[in-house]
Structure formats: structure tokens, C-alpha cells
Amino acid sequence: MDQESFEQMDRSFMKGFKPFRERKIPAEASKGLDAAVEKRIRAKAPLPLEVWVGVPALALGLCLLALAVSKFPFTGEAPSLKPEAAETETQELFQEVELLKALDAWTEEDDALLEISPENSMAELELGVPQLLL
Amino acid sequence: MGSVVETRPDETALIVRARGGDVESFSALVRLYQDRAVRLAYSILGNWEDARDVAQEAFVKAYRSLGGFKAESRFSTWFHRILVNLCKDFLRKKKIRQGFGLFQKSSEEESSPEEAIPSPAPDPFRGVVNQELDQAIRGSLEKLPFRQRSVFALRYLEGLPLEAIANASGLTVGAVKANLWQAGEKMKKFLAPYLSDLEV
Numbered sequence: 666m667d668q669e670s671f672e673q674m675d676r677s678f679m680k681g682f683k684p685f686r687e688r689k690i691p692a693e694a695s696k697g698l699d700a701a702v703e704k705r706i707r708a709k710a711p712l713p714l715e716v717w718v719g720v721p722a723l724a725l726g727l728c729l730l731a732l733a734v735s736k737f738p739f740t741g742e743a744p745s746l747k748p749e750a751a752e753t754e755t756q757e758l759f760q761e762v763e764l765l766k767a768l769d770a771w772t773e774e775d776d777a778l779l780e781i782s783p784e785n786s787m788a789e790l791e792l793g794v795p796q797l798l799l
Numbered sequence: 800m801g802s803v804v805e806t807r808p809d810e811t812a813l814i815v816r817a818r819g820g821d822v823e824s825f826s827a828l829v830r831l832y833q834d835r836a837v838r839l840a841y842s843i844l845g846n847w848e849d850a851r852d853v854a855q856e857a858f859v860k861a862y863r864s865l866g867g868f869k870a871e872s873r874f875s876t877w878f879h880r881i882l883v884n885l886c887k888d889f890l891r892k893k894k895i896r897q898g899f900g901l902f903q904k905s906s907e908e909e910s911s912p913e914e915a916i917p918s919p920a921p922d923p924f925r926g927v928v929n930q931e932l933d934q935a936i937r938g939s940l941e942k943l944p945f946r947q948r949s950v951f952a953l954r955y956l957e958g959l960p961l962e963a964i965a966n967a968s969g970l971t972v973g974a975v976k977a978n979l980w981q982a983g984e985k986m987k988k989f990l991a992p993y994l995s996d997l998e999v
Contacts, residue, residue: 678983
């Protein structure tokens with residue numbers, strides 16, 4: 666194919682098909698197409714611009730709220746971490762161990778498993794947590 | 800019919816408003832282009848009902864993709880590309896459906912050969928455009944590969960300039976010419992009995 670032969674063929678076809686290009690489309694083919702398109706768009710319309718503007722505003726508000734909460738002085742105490750409560754729990758545990766020893770249900774092996782020694786039994790049973798708080 | 804859709808004075812404003820979510824503005828844009836869109840789809844598909852369906856789909860897709868439309872290019876160029884791609888998808892799916900239909904038909908024939916095969920649904924627009932030559936052209940176009948078929952239809956049935964066809968098809972102008980040449984050679988053979996009528 667060279668340029669001249671292409672142009673010749675192109676001109677020939679353009680002339681031959683001219684009546685087909687001039688033919689009008691049937692009215693039914695495009696009648697109501699705009700309404701059909703609009704209906705489909707509205708059925709699955711994206712969020713309007715105003716809503717998209719509202720999303721960052723809401724996010725900004727949440728960020729400010731989170732910042733305010735984080736800066737607010739926290740005065741509460743965790744009840745389970747109070748030194749008094751930890752001491753009570755340790756005493757109860759020690760009493761239970763004593764009771765089990767009296768019933769011969771607590772052996773030296775159990776002591777070894779918990780690594781309780783006569784010297785530091787109380788300190789070991791407290792597991793260090795109350796000491797950290799104290 | 801002119802080969803190029805000229806930019807209307809208010810087209811840019813309609814696009815800007817449609818981008819902002821104004822559906823009425825997009826509907827006005829649809830009204831500007833709907834006849835050309837249906838006609839262009841018909842040139843490729845050869846059926847008015849299919850052409851209307853594909854054109855509708857193309858407008859909906861265009862609305863949802865308006866964010867990707869660059870203002871420096873023309874809406875018609877951008878839209879034609881969407882339309883041509885959808886025509887291609889439509890024909891591919893139709894081919895698959897037809898293949899499946901043939902499989903079903905052959906199965907039915909094997910199971911009950913005396914059962915009548917239902918005729919295809921009537922085309923309500925057929926009476927308007929039914930001509931022997933038109934049918935011959937349609938039949939010939941269907942024998943072409945999609946690229947040759949679409950460039951041939953866009954050029955000779957729609958009268959689009961080569962540059963517009965290149966943009967709508969995602970091809971270079973040189974590739975459009977090559978496809979037109981190949982399609983033209985084949986069409987001359989297919990339409991041999993009608994060449995004198997066509998004066999080709």
C-alpha cells in the first residue's frame with residue numbers, strides 16, 4: 666500500500682458510501698435516551714460534592730476531639746493496681762498455701778515450681794507488680 | 800452529515816457542572832451527542848437496539864469517568880473512545896453468547912430433532928433501514944476483525960477524519976490507514992456483486 670493508492674481507495678469508498686452517511690437514524694433509536702441515562706445515573710449516583718466536603722470536616726472534628734481527650738488530666742486509678750488490694754490478695758494467697766500445707770496437699774515441689782523460698786516467699790508471691798506501683 | 804462534531808459554546812460549562820454532580824447538565828450533554836452516538840454504534844454493531852443499549856452504557860460510563868476527562872481534549876474524542884471500546888466488549892460478549900447458543904442448539908437438536916428452533920427476536924427498526932445493499936454491507940462488515948470493522952465503519956459510514964478514528968481507536972493515523980486498506984481490500988471482494996451500485 667502506498668499513499669497514492671490508499672488515497673484513491675479512500676476517495677472511492679467515501680464517495681460510494683455517501684448515501685449511507687446521509688441516512689437519518691430512526692427516531693426510536695435515540696428517543697428518550699437522555700432520560701434513560703439520567704435514570705441510571707441517579708439510581709447509582711455518586712455522593713454530591715457537599716458530602717465530600719463534609720467528610721474531611723468530620724475527620725478534623727474527630728482529630729480535635731481525640732487531641733482534647735488526650736490532653737485532659739486523667740485522675741482515675743485502676744482499682745486492681747492499688748497497693749492495698751495487691752497486699753490483700755497476697756495475704757489471701759499465703760493463707761491458702763498455709764492451709765494446703767496443713768492438709769499435706771502442698772509439697773516442697775509446689776514451692777519449687779513457684780520458686781518460693783522461706784527468705785523471699787512474700788516478695789515472690791507478690792510477683793513484683795505491687796512493688797512497681799509502690 | 801458533517802464529519803466532525805463542533806464544540807458547542809456551552810459544552811464546556813455543561814461538562815464542568817456535570818463534573819460537580821449536576822446530572823441535568825450531563826443530560827443536556829447527552830442530548831447534544833445521543834444521535835451521533837447511536838449512529839456511530841450502529842455503524843459498528845449493525846443493529847439499532849444494540850446500538851442504543853451500548854450508547855446508553857457509554858454515556859453512563861462517561862458520567863462516572865468525567866473526573867478523568869482532560870479539558871484540553873475534546874469531549875467527542877474522549878467519548879468516542881469509550882463508545883468504541885464498549886462496542887468491542889459488546890461484540891465479544893455477543894460472540895460468546897452465540898457460541899453458547901450454538902452449543903445449546905446442537906444439544907437440543909440431538910435430544911429432540913423434531914422440535915422447532917425459535918426464530919430470533921424481530922428488530923423493530925429493521926423495516927426502516929432494510930435494504931439489500933445495506934444487508935450485504937452489514938454481512939461483509941461482520942466478517943472483518945473488530946479493528947478493521949470499526950475503522951471502516953467510522954471512516955466510510957460515519958465519515959470521521961483519520962485523526963478522530965485514530966483517537967477513538969487508540970491507534971496511530973498510520974495504523975488506521977493500514978487497517979482501512981486491509982478492510983477495503985476485503986470489502987471489495989465481499990461486495991463484488993454490488994460494486995457497481997456502490998460506484999467503488
